[in-house]
Amino acid sequence: MNEKILIFAGLAVFLLAASYPFWQSTEAEDFPQIAMQTKGEQCVAPVEYMRKNHMKLLNTWRDSVVRDGERFHIMPDGSKVEKSLTKTCLGCHVSKEKFCEECHSYASVKPYCWECHVIPKSGGHTELSGIESGEISKQNLLNNLLARNQQFAESKQQFQEENSD
């Protein structure tokens, strides 16, 4: 009998402690005011939606780019942007510290994006380059080849110089 009382008392204490955050307060305080530093005029989706679901959208983007090769997102006004966290999102919201981290550290979530993706050195809207996936026309290839060869030669030289010593 005594044991039973102890067990239930213990259970009660545990339940109280475990549910503390739920009944103690329902409203978050000191919600960080995110500096919405933006360059562009419109977001890829309505702000309310993004606030709640940006992670879902990023996951969908991620899967469709990597797995289906669908690299472009149609904006509300019909224009196209690249499905890219580093180029499109941070191209507009230029400060990763303010835009991503303040809220994430408040909410204590640790997305692993930046384990791999490179934080852009400088923000800035990236223009769409090249054409959409799949078809590669000969003319396009040639044009790009000429342009990129120059760039590669430069970056290669730079790389070799850095490595020569």
Place this chain on the structure above:
Amino acid sequence: MIEKALTGNKVYWSWVALLVALIILGIYSYSQQLTYGLTVTGMGRDVSWGVYIAQFTFLVGVAASAVMVVLPYYLHDYKEFGKIVIIGEFLAVSAATICLLFIIADMGHPDRVFYVLLYPHPNSMVFWDVQVLNGYLLINIVSGWTVLEAERKGISPPNWVKPIIYLSIVWAVSIHTVTAFLYAGTPGRHLWLTAVLAPRFLASAFAVGPSLLILISFILRKFADFDVGDKAIRKLATIATYAAIANFFFVGAEFFTAFYSNIPGHKHSLQYLFFGLDGKYQLVPWMWFSMIVGIASVLIMLYQQRKPSQKLLIAACSGIVVSLWIDKGIGLIIGGFVPSPMEEVVEYFPTFIEITVTLGIWAIGLLILTALLKVAVAVKKAA
């Protein structure tokens, strides 16, 4: 029922303390591995699986071997196995548990382990292996525990458990077959690309499992004053003997195909393991030790069938376990990676961290086994 595992004498508690110490050491080493990555192991670009996957392979066999006591007892009504069948089932439970732990220890991204279920790809043998291993674990926990519980209450086991037990027989064969298929389906690895791999896996498993059961029986006789009966032990010895003979027959068949056909690719791994390749021969002494001890143990087993001797039996059973542990737990996995697809002979040696993680996982398995057997023995003795 589980409270029976919480009482014991000094020997029992020192054994538990030793295991707990090993587990703590293992957890510490694993935390190092989590922090720095699998670079802390001896594995590398060429030998990309090592001691973890090798232990996993060996232990799937131990888990599957429970069928060697379950089948005679439940299907053929072989009453002499009445006391040992629960030991076999609990050995399977602990072995299957640490199989899963070894898989997790080997993963680069253990946090993504559930992706196997979230993004299932039935083309992959890993998918099936995860299914059958978890299923087998569950089946054995349920059937073992239910039958034991019934025995404690002095009633006959519920009817619904019978089909589960029969299922476990087929399931046991499936777990080791699927594990063999992990390897036997890889196009570039000649040591593994052989149809005899699954039969050989089953044969070695049915040699190791019963040998372990015999050893456990002697331990229980000495430390727990619990006797499974000489007849059961002798029957197990016969099973182990012929399974071991089958295993060595399959090994011989592998040698014949490789060396008589004289196809270089087929010979390379066996050459590396038994004779050395490109001046690298790290595993040669191990493999010969395994071979000689294994065959000697089989001969001793055959001899003691005529002139029973407990000492010889213990020696031969230990010999079979050690021999086949080296064969499957070292040679087969590492040998599969040597030479590499680029014909490089790169040797592998486990690091201290790798070994302590391995020991820690083994200790977890032994702790589970100890606790389960403690319960089983207590119930059986009271009944």
Place this chain on the structure above:
Amino acid sequence: MIENRRKFLKKSAGVLAGAGVVSGFISKYSTGFATASTEKPVAEKGIRWGMVIDMRKCVDGCVKCIDVCHVTHNVPEFDNPKDEIKWIWKSDYAKVFPSKSQQFVSAETKQKPFLTMCNHCADPPCVMACPTGATFKRKDGIVEMDFHRCIGCRFCMAACPYGSRSFNWRDPRPAIEDITQEYPTREKGVVEKCNFCSERLAKGQQPACVEACPEKVLTFGNLYDKKTEIRQILKDNPTIQRKPELGTNPSVFYIT
């Protein structure tokens, strides 16, 4: 909502795929009865990216393609060969083509450094082996890695008969000298390999190694388009693939 519809579509596709797997298996194995050659009949429709490597033009000691590739894709450089990560590299002829004739071949030929990389097989064993679909074959034939989904089981490494896959045994970032902005790095615990520059193809660019080679050793193109340069080269020259006897149908061809 976009996500929900996508999920629904994916799920219904999954059910259909289940039925497809069964019929796929049957058709996959039944083709074996038709011919006894190592070549599997393929429907030449759409795109299958491939490459021809003309080793007659390749200059010993030149590693331009390798450097460019590894810089472009943030491939780390480790001192310890155990941790090594390679997308494209050079190895001896005898090691790249172990099943080709080695008798009476001069030592120079045997040790001639050959370029090797992922073969982007039409029947990739690594894709079969992957339990989560982290490595998969795209519609255009590229065998791609989804680093987000890789659990690091390294089954693909055991399955690949070409040794084309590398595992991130440790954090690669400290071993990358200058991180290229345009391409992500990897994290420890995932497998990686050559992706035929799928990120560049999407922009209408050739693979980086193809562009970087001053000798035009590498030719890249659609193997299923008879009018392409690559098909012309394949028609005009005797070419070999690595280990064709395994039935993987590599998309990388060599002119020796």
